[in-house]
Amino acid sequence: MSNIKMISEPLKNMPWQDRPEGSEEIVWRHDTNPIMPWNPTKKCARIYNSAVMPYGDKFVGIFRADHKNGRAHIHLGWSDDAINWEVENDEIQWIDEEGKPFQPGYAYDPRLVKIEDTYYMIWCTEFGGGAALGLGMTKDFKTFTRLENPFVPFNRNGVLFPRKVNGKYLMLSRPSDSAHTPFGDIFISESPDLTHWGRNRKVMSKGGSGWWQGTKIGAGAVPIETSEGWLLLYHGVSWTCNGYVYSMGAAILDIDEPSKVLYRCRDYILTPEKIYETSGFVPNVVFPCATLHDSETNRIAIYYGAADTHVGVAYTKLDELVEYIKANSELVPGDEIALR
Secondary structure (H helix, E strand, O other): OOOEOOOOOOOOOOOOOOOOOOOOOEEEEEOOOOOOOOOOOOOOEEEEEEEEEEEOOOEEEEEEEOOOOOOOEEEEEEEEOOOOOEEEEEEEOOOOOOOOOOOOOEEEEEEEEEEEEEEHHHHHHHOEEEEEEEEEEOOOOOOEEEHHHHHHOOOEEEEEEOOOOOOEEEEEEOOOOOOOOOOOOOOEEEEEEOOOEEEEEEOOOOOOOOHHHHHHHOOOOOOEEEEEEEEEEEEEEEEOOOOOEEEEEEEEOOOOOOOEEEEOOOOOOEEOHHHHHHOOOOOOEEEEEEEEEEEOOEEEEEEEEEEOEEEEEEEEEEEHHHHHHHHOOOOOOOOOOEOO
């Protein structure tokens, strides 16, 4: 019996499949992937890079939906089993804190987290002529309120921690440029109120002895609190003669000072291999955005974007994944300190 535990509520009805017989993979795919087809609604051509979580006795999702005019928006979806989804045809309608319409021109790659009694969404939006992070909230998935954008352009991959640390909200992000960024590291910032952000620290740098994360990295799913530290799934990118390749990695961050990396995978834990990951609108992409997890069984279901076209699901066990990360850890210089 492992002593590695999740610090979270049980989730008995989460989706799950056992590791296939004969497989030694630390992360394995759902056997009917992808779970989101082409043209899932009348408006939407593709849904991918999306986030899900439990809500009551069902599951709620916020989905990156590329409309048939090519522009991305966020749509709401519901499911009984977190595999089969009914996605609303119209995008989420936002108001500002005064109740006035505040609709983004585009919105993509959302993350979703519950902190106390409020659900927060972070996504990439436009701000002052460049890509930046949008931030919004809801309590009931009926009224959606946009808050102040947390950072100036250019920035992507915003991920809020699921609770305050030392009395402050924490957000991971990746400062970038306005294009398809050919560089990038993961940073962390803190806030007393979700409006004023500071105490910026670098968490992780790209690189290592392998190439899979040598071009850039970015935070993926909301970190999972464990007895070993914060478990962070992230994406790493390599450059090939045929373009970028996005793979999935994992790290463990210090529980009280998450800008310090305790352990980090030397090798990826999932990389594009299946046809729905290697072939699509943008080929060769595995892009983690969310997890469902059960503290009683240590089960984790990972939701990831596949080839900028589909949503895929993969599975792992917390204790096995943490033990794998620790046994195969390789830090990049600076990871182990609160670099400022």
